[in-house]
Amino acid sequence: MAKINDLFGYDSLAFFGRVNASISHELKNIMAIISETAGLLSDLSAMAQAGTPISADMITSSTESIIEEIQRGFTTIRQMNRFAHSVDTPVVSIDLMEILDLVRNLSEYLSFAGKTNLHGVPGGTPMAQTSPFILQAILYQAVVQTFQHTGPQASLDISVQAPDASTWRIRFDGFSVKEFETFPDARTERMAESIGVAIHWDRATDRLEIDVPVSAEGLGELATAPKA
Numbered sequence: 001m002a003k004i005n006d007l008f009g010y011d012s013l014a015f016f017g018r019v020n021a022s023i024s025h026e027l028k029n030i031m032a033i034i035s036e037t038a039g040l041l042s043d044l045s046a047m048a049q050a051g052t053p054i055s056a057d058m059i060t061s062s063t064e065s066i067i068e069e070i071q072r073g074f075t076t077i078r079q080m081n082r083f084a085h086s087v088d089t090p091v092v093s094i095d096l097m098e099i100l101d102l103v104r105n106l107s108e109y110l111s112f113a114g115k116t117n118l119h120g121v122p123g124g125t126p127m128a129q130t131s132p133f134i135l136q137a138i139l140y141q142a143v144v145q146t147f148q149h150t151g152p153q154a155s156l157d158i159s160v161q162a163p164d165a166s167t168w169r170i171r172f173d174g175f176s177v178k179e180f181e182t183f184p185d186a187r188t189e190r191m192a193e194s195i196g197v198a199i200h201w202d203r204a205t206d207r208l209e210i211d212v213p214v215s216a217e218g219l220g221e222l223a224t225a226p227k228a
Helices: 010-049 056-087 096-107 132-150 177-181 186-194 219-224
Strands: 092-095 115-119 127-130 155-164 167-173 198-202 207-213
Touching: 010 056, 010 096, 010 132, 056 096, 056 132, 092 096, 092 132, 096 115, 096 132, 096 155, 096 167, 127 132, 127 207, 132 155, 132 167, 132 186, 132 207, 186 198
Parallel strands: 115 155
Antiparallel strands: 092 127, 155 167, 167 207, 198 207
């Protein structure tokens, strides 16, 4: 099994860069809308100073648009902070639903992303000891692969199940046949191996399943062991 520290290199940086690029693009769009709306308000102000009657509704609409975009910006920054802090501790106990929620939110910044529906474990919280950053990379890549082939009109259902006492199974319903030819790639396979995650699929039902160990014994040692 590869050391976790070894994967906090190129593979992880590639994932980190890709997510940050999508977040920065979202923030750029938000700032562009605010800038355009502020320009409109400036024009309306100039018209009012020149004596042209201005509808109060136009000013209200522009103001509300700016407020809405500011709130969207704050939400985006919160997601960015959640993602950034996922590297704070290499191995930690996590709630899988929180990880999946963050992955869903991050994927929404992609122009080709469709709708992602999350379904939790009835009556329980799916806790697991693992590397949150690496698990996010695996799950994010699965979502990206889905929508790259199915497009923004598609819908992906993600659920968490317990096939046995030692495993949480994250099931993706809505995979296309093409995705099985490209996921997982070699990078994703290395990451999955490093945290004991198993990836398998069922072509007949277009279903991907990712098994996450409840207790990842040995990961703590791997996370602090010196590189070979």
